[in-house]
Amino acid sequence: MSSVIPPPAPAPVGTASTTPSAEPLPARATSPRTPPGATAPGTPPAAPAVRLTDAVASVGGRPVLRGVDLTVGPGEVVALLGANGSGKSTTVKAVIGAVPLDAGALELFGTPYGRFRSWRRIGYVPQRTTAAGGVPATVREVVSTGRLPQHRLGPFRRRDRSAVDRALAAVGMLDRAEDGVAGLSGGQHQRVLIARALVGEPDLLIMDEPMAGVDVTSQQVLADILRREVGRGCAVLLVLHELGPLESLIDRAVVLRDGCVAHDGPPPESVGQHALPGHDHVHPHADPTPPGLLA
Structure with a gap:
């Protein structure tokens, strides 16, 4: 991994030779808002929560990313859009x-x-899957695993239990805390996964298609949660199928095409992945939370 790069001011990014040409995307109107990551005069700017530079990656031997630049500043909400694949x-x-x-x-x-070792600063919600993967567990037990980075498998303390209760209350699932996750609906499963990500009070929240396949009520719960998290300064990176109820929260949209950045700037007006070339409606399930986030 390369040495630390001094953080530049956030600006539209892309790739030089590998990014395919793309037609301009219409920008939606935005209401005035305090700039994400704003600091008091004379205070050095905080480092971006994420800086991915000229990223190249393969999956199963197949090239997928072909020089992707991505920056997410403190308190910024960035949506990743693009066709499947x-x-x-x-x-x-x-x-x-x-x-x-x-x-x-x-x-x-x-x-x-x-x-990097501070994985407790990052909350991750994978693409919707079952919250326990077939293992008998209660809602509280699943959400409690999100506290593991706080104490390295040590005993749970009162503040851990309080954090679990707050996260469950935030997603409207406190009354189901002792229920088995196997009996939950799809939208409720998603809420449990979101609570697991929130329980560590992260500085960066990453969600992979959190709106896919969930009911309208759960979508609105998610929008309310993100509004509160952004209000306390949390940075958010979302993979979205469409903007939907989250549209007013998005600061920037990064549109990918064939593993390259085709657009980085204001979110396209009233469109999501549906309006992008090559969109289909297949949403494969993701792997469970990577070990690094539970270490």
């Missing part, structure tokens, strides 16, 4: 270390990936 999920898996880079560099909170 464009590299969205591979990009977030590269960020959390589940897919190794063949070339390029990754920094998390200003630290090169190879030296």
Whole structure:
């Protein structure tokens, strides 16, 4: 992994020779908002939560990312859009270390990936799958695993239990805390996974298609959660199938095409992946949370 690169001011990024030409995307109107990551005068700017530079990666021997640049600043909400197979999920898996880079560099909170150890600062929600993978477990037990990075498998303390209760309350699942996850609906499973990511009170929240296949109520719960997390300064990276109820929260959209950045800037107006070339509606399930986030 390369040495630390001094953080530049956030700006539209892309690739030089590998990015295919793309037609301009219409930008939606945005309401005035405090710039993400804004600091008091005279205070040095905080390092980006994510800086992925000229990333090249393969999955199963097949090239997927072909020189992707991606920056997520403190308190910024960035949406990854693109057709299936464009590299969205591979990009977030590269960020959390589940897919190794063949070339390029990754920094998390200003630290090169190879030296990064503060995994408790990152909350990750994979593509929707069952919350327990067939293992008998209660809602509380699943969410509690999100506290493991806080104490390295030590005994649970009162503040851990309180954090679990707060996360469950935030997603509207506190009354189901002692229920088995096997009896939950798809939207409720998703809420449990979101609570597991929130329980560590992360500084960076990464979600891979959190809106896919969930009911309208769960979508609105997610929008409310993200609004609160952004309000406390959490950076958010979302793989989205469409903007939907989250549209007003998005600061930037990064559109991928064939493993390259085709657009980095204001979100396209009232479109999502549906309007991008080559879109289909297949949403394969992702692997469980990578070991690094539970270490």
